[in-house]
Amino acid sequence: MEQTYDESPPVPALAGLVRTVWIQRTGSQPYPQRDLPTGGVELHCPIGGVPRLIGPLTRAHLQVIPPRTTIVGVRFMPGAGTPMLGVPADELVDCAVELWGPAADALGSAVADAADPQAALLAVQRYLAGRPLRPDPVVAEMVRLLMPWEPTGIAPLADKLALSESQLRRRCLTATGVGPKALQRTLRFQGYLALAQAGFGSGLSDLAAETGYADHAHLTRECVRLTGVTPRELLGDKADRCDCGHDHSASYRPFLAEWYARFVQAQTGRRVLTSAHGPDRA
Numbered sequence: 001m002e003q004t005y006d007e008s009p010p011v012p013a014l015a016g017l018v019r020t021v022w023i024q025r026t027g028s029q030p031y032p033q034r035d036l037p038t039g040g041v042e043l044h045c046p047i048g049g050v051p052r053l054i055g056p057l058t059r060a061h062l063q064v065i066p067p068r069t070t071i072v073g074v075r076f077m078p079g080a081g082t083p084m085l086g087v088p089a090d091e092l093v094d095c096a097v098e099l100w101g102p103a104a105d106a107l108g109s110a111v112a113d114a115a116d117p118q119a120a121l122l123a124v125q126r127y128l129a130g131r132p133l134r135p136d137p138v139v140a141e142m143v144r145l146l147m148p149w150e151p152t153g154i155a156p157l158a159d160k161l162a163l164s165e166s167q168l169r170r171r172c173l174t175a176t177g178v179g180p181k182a183l184q185r186t187l188r189f190q191g192y193l194a195l196a197q198a199g200f201g202s203g204l205s206d207l208a209a210e211t212g213y214a215d216h217a218h219l220t221r222e223c224v225r226l227t228g229v230t231p232r233e234l235l236g237d238k239a240d241r242c243d244c245g246h247d248h249s250a251s252y253r254p255f256l257a258e259w260y261a262r263f264v265q266a267q268t269g270r271r272v273l274t275s276a277h278g279p280d281r282a
Contacts, residue, residue: 003025003026003027005022006022006024007250008022010125011122011129014125016080017128018076019040020250021074022075022121023073023121024065024070026070029067030065030066030067031065031069032065033063034060034227035054035060035062035063036227037057037058037059037226038056038057038075038190039178039187040055040056040076041076041085042075042081043073043074045071045073045108045111047069047114047117047120051098051099051103051111052096052097052099053087053095054096055092055095056078056093058093058094058226059094059225059227060227072120072121074125078176078183079176086101086103088174089176090174090177106127107127110123110124136171139171142172145160145161148187148188154184188212188213188222189223189226192211192213193252195210195252197251204219207219
């Protein structure tokens with residue numbers, strides 16, 4: 001069996017807190033995986049193993065997943081995962097650590113007791129949905145305003161949130177583990193990946209312009225800085241399309257929903273297929 005990765009949207013109770021959930025299975029060989037910065041943390045629960053937290057990352061994290069491993073995973077929105085799991089964000093920056101304490105015990109039991117991977121993923125989500133803590137609403141608004149469809153400087157952002165720039169930085173560091181500028185750069189790159197996964201545009205120049213990069217070269221530099229490889233090395237032969245063979249729609253459609261509503265519908269002449277969730281391949 002070859003390595004597979006299947007995404008799906010989170011349960012409704014986690015909407016706005018979780019970007020996507022997934023099941024990953026490795027084949028008969030170890031699988032080298034490149035975890036990319038997303039602005040948030042990821043929860044990886046291997047069936048028969050110990051739950052782990054990944055990130056928040058400022059650069060790619062490389063790991064080798066053992067053969068015949070099944071992992072159920074959760075990708076949180078920035079600032080959402082650490083309050084729910086009770087782990088300080090600044091202790092996780094550029095780290096992959098085993099989860100500890102009651103959360104680890106509960107998640108490990110939920111996965112171990114599940115009848116199959118789908119049931120395990122549902123059990124993990126039900127556990128998270130029952131956690132009492134939720135992100136700071138100011139942080140949630142800060143994250144929204146730092147998305148690539150909301151081009152803004154840090155000083156105007158602080159003014160919008162009625163904070164000083166130093167207060168904004170402290171709030172962002174506490175919630176997400178990184179400063180607002182670093183978070184903004186990561187989210188801009190996620191915007192590029194989302195558009196590439198959606199099959200948008202006719203090349204890297206289009207994608208660079210739509211996600212706020214100065215040009216193709218600027219996008220390439222940021223890709224190397226965040227992932228360690230060029231766009232072509234990251235996405236395959238077509239750097240403006242994701243041809244890895246996996247369906248990422250559960251991840252990219254929610255990410256692009258607001259961008260789509262504000263920009264794509266306002267422009268004519270683009271070969272974008274409209275849907276209720278955002279752009280799809282034309």
